[in-house]
Amino acid sequence: MPEQLIKATALPRSARWHAEQRGRSRTAPAGIRRDGSFLLQLRCDLHWDRQAFSHLEKAMRQVCAQQETKDQLDRWLVEGYWYMADFVPSWTSHPNLPRPEPSEYYEAALERLHDIQTWFVTGRSPYMDTHVWADL
Known part of the structure; x- marks a missing residue:
């Protein structure tokens, strides 16, 4: 087993998820894994970047819309x-x-x-089709 995989599996689940995602940055929605991302700023700098959050949640909603007709989702x-x-x-x-x-x-x-997590997991937005998502 490669050394990198051994180290990653010894990590707690959330840290393991971060380690696994490093190789997936090209397929991730915009804003999830890049320098200055919402999560990096929140976790490392204790800074909630309102613009980065807005960018991230919009990207997450786009993925929800793309995935809602799928019967299976990537883990x-x-x-x-x-x-x-x-x-x-x-x-x-x-x-x-x-x-x-x-x-x-x-x-x-x-x-x-x-709400976004609910939409992603169930494939149904918790709101009616006419709902307009307010900017945050």
Whole structure:
């Protein structure tokens, strides 16, 4: 077994997911894995970049729309959506995380992640077809 794979399987599940995704950057939605990405800034710099989040959640919605008619989903994508809906609320619940935006913004953003995860996993948007997603 290659040394890189051995190291990756010894990591906790979320860290393992990150290690596995390094090789998939060409197939990932825009904004998920690149320098200055929302997740990198949030995790490493404790900075919620509103523009990066907006870019990411729009890319996630595009993938939802593309995938909603499929009966099977790639596990790495499912894990990515699960990770976003699990990690971001957990990480941002820390009281020392800087929150320059109004609390209503963060609540709406976390709800958006939950709604997107629901759409991705079920193949059905939680909203009617006429719903217009507000910019966050």
